[in-house]
Amino acid sequence: MIELRSDFLARPTSEMVHAMARAAEIPGGFGMREDPTVSRLEALAAEILGKQDALFVPTCMMANQIALHLRCRPGEIFLTEADAHVVTSESAAASALSGAMPQLLPAAGGALDIEALAAALGPVDAQRARPTVVMQENTHVRSGGRVIALDHMRQVYYLARAHGVPVHLDGARIFNAATALGCPASDLAAQADTVSFNLNKGLCAPVGAILAGPHEAIAEAERVRQMFGGGWRPAGILAAAGIVALQTMISRLSEDHAQARCLVEGLAAQDGVVVDPAATETNIVLARPLSMNPMTLAAALAKRGVHVLPFGQYIRLVTHREINADAVETTLEAFRAVLAGENHDLSARR
Ligand SMILES: Cc1ncc(COP(=O)(O)O)c(C=O)c1O
Incomplete structure (x- = not known):
């Protein structure tokens, strides 16, 4: 998760x-x-x-x-x-x-x-x-x-x-x-x-x-x-x-900022979601889905084990100590799959 x-x-x-x-x-x-x-x-x-x-x-x-x-x-x-x-x-x-x-x-x-x-x-x-x-x-x-x-x-x-x-x-x-x-x-x-x-x-x-x-x-x-x-x-x-x-923990916060940057840049390269890399300055990324409402997108991502927060018209993603490069890659992959319409319930298959 x-x-x-x-x-x-x-x-x-x-x-x-x-x-x-x-x-x-x-x-x-x-x-x-x-x-x-x-x-x-x-x-x-x-x-x-x-x-x-x-x-x-x-x-x-x-x-x-x-x-x-x-x-x-x-x-x-x-x-x-x-x-x-x-x-x-x-x-x-x-x-x-x-x-x-x-x-x-x-x-x-x-x-x-x-x-x-x-x-x-x-x-x-x-x-x-x-x-x-x-x-x-x-x-x-x-x-x-x-x-x-x-x-x-x-x-x-x-x-x-x-x-x-x-x-x-x-x-x-x-x-x-x-x-x-x-x-x-x-x-x-x-x-x-x-x-x-x-x-x-x-x-x-x-x-x-x-x-x-x-x-x-x-x-x-x-x-x-x-x-x-x-x-x-x-x-x-x-x-x-x-x-x-x-x-x-203070001295390692820059790692969270770096993972947020990887997330926002990865999302910027995807269709179906809008992000503003220049506005991502710390450990929070806001992503606006174009063709799904944020609640639906969050629910679909959760089925893939990726928990994000619907935040008004955005999805909010906050990085922290437990979000490493693998977690970022898995998250980007989950976005890719859900936005491409592969919206089936993976947890039901396990
Ligand atoms: C800017 C800001 N102030 C205050 C708080 C409140 O923190 P707490 O949940 O510890 O009351 C939060 C929590 O998210 C926050 O983001």
Whole structure:
């Protein structure tokens, strides 16, 4: 079976599993931030991002929602764009949990339009709600893992700071962005006050995410995490895998990007499906089938053991540690066969 629906389906490495077994021997401590393995993970994450402190949380969505709650009171707005994960895929949590409303700015591949941002940050009056945080997402999942340039992130941060408005970076895949840009993730994190990222996507930990930022913000985030039901303890067993993820998995993300490139180039050479190789910058490929709807195509590929995600008018393929050159070749062969109409159920024959 070839699993391309998401990188969060990549399984932990055996080094992670061994680290988890060793962490199981270590007493977790009673207090919310007493578990020594969690503390090691949080310190390492903060160091890598160049932030003062970090908090281990169950999901990146929770990290994003905590970050928003730190900044927004009911009736306030946060500046983002229509395709941001916080808008498309977080169950309107910002309104439910923080009473906050998104103001959607024009954007290209997740990069906010600078003029529109400047206007939105401009003076408020009794009619206009006050923006209290700007959200950026890098890489940008809806556009197929597009990367926002460091310079653009700098402009956004500069502008927001000039208006006294903090920036949160939804960096679920920040290390993919940094890999594509050829810079340390701390360069991206420096363009935001708070940063969230997943340990369990390309980094392959079984579960977990990080929210990083200044001491005061993270101290308050600990309270909000508890309020949102995320005060997990003892979490050292999971944190142990996160430490290995940060130590061993960042440097190999370029391999995932290379496999995504092979996939997109292979698909570009096929009839019946449209891809944009220039838009494939990290580990996500979007392919638009021409004569089949994405659900039908995904179902036909699944019968050949290739699992892809229908994603609006596209099929989404996400590479990760378990997608090697053979998996890419098998995937391309499955596309070729299905698009050529060899749509019979192979699994039924086995
Ligand atoms: C950009 C982005 N932000 C946040 C999330 C949420 O991550 P989690 O599933 O850990 O809540 C995702 C998940 O796909 C994502 O792609």
